[in-house]
Amino acid sequence: MNTVPEARPMDVVLDAPRAAAQDAPPIVELRGVSRRFATSLDFAAKLAKRLGVKVREDVVHAVDGVNLSVRKGEVVGLVGESGCGKSTLGRMVAGIMPPTDGTVLWHGRDLKALSGAEARQAKLRTQMIFQDPYASLNPRLKVAEIVGEAPAFHGLVGRGGLDDYVDEQLRRAGLDPALKRRYPHQFSGGQRQRIGIARALAVQPDFLVCDEAVAALDVSIQAQILNLFMKLRRELDLTYLFISHDLGVVEHLSDRVVIMYLGRVVEEAPAEEVFARPNHPYTRALLAEVPRIEARKRAFAGVKGEIPSPLNPPPGCHFHPRCPHAFDRCRVERPALREIAPGHRSACHLNDAA
């Protein structure tokens, strides 16, 4: 395939500014948010259900009673093993998936209570960037159409100014506007991610939810895209929820890190604090004996055993079957996420025993 070479080789040093955002108002706040999914029934079970026969439907507890806020100007890193509910939580934060229980507040207002126009505003101002940009780029549209479609539709720019507007977004995302008549398949993976970012920027968001946004890219390209996110943060005053299974990525980028395990938040703290003084046994296991330089490759090397199925999560503390410190209480009682130091919360019964 004839791809265009990477347009802007960049210095791969990550330089996330750790802005003090503790006092800023939350852009999004989740209060006691849960999301369950009924597993899909096979044909016979569906038929039986339709005929009024009681059919046992299994329920996946993807997200279970999460409180989380993302403040204006923050970069929040959300980390956990595959299947722990990160993407589901990200979609609820972005307002594109409603919770089964709990409330999502956007700039202090219940998302469900917004008028049609306000809900559209909320959707535009919060944009999601996904792992596989190619899957969400229409292969039949040229880059200029992909980037220009939404701002034109929403009246953010007049037809006369659209061409220049698209060029500006492409430049911001590190792409040469001269390439805008090309199709997505003519670009490399990193450049496609830049097209996805230009498309998101084109609707003038203030909040980006990045779901494994660099996971599919080579390490050197990952660093370029991460640098781009941080540059955009400085230029456009953006706020980020950065979802990743990769502790290395999150460490470099985040002001605050939230660790999830089987649908629940088990620890959250300023990034330096999580890496210097991890409290929860799960967080400590994640970080255990992971030499900094190797963190990318061995993000979860320290955690023994498999993550249990969210179809049937263990009672009490979900982590107890894998926890070397578990005692009786852990097997029956859900630990509350409580403050153990300023801005540092952990959900572990060991903190009460201490």
Ligand SMILES: Nc1ncnc2c1ncn2[C@@H]1O[C@H](COP(=O)(O)OP(=O)(O)OP(=O)(O)O)[C@@H](O)[C@H]1O
């Ligand atoms: N639409 C859905 N229908 C049924 N189950 C779902 C649906 N979406 C997610 N799940 C289940 O919810 C759980 C959490 O999934 P989610 O994708 O949020 O986790 P994740 O931490 O983002 O994992 P990964 O990094 O592998 O994407 C998983 O068990 C998943 O199979």
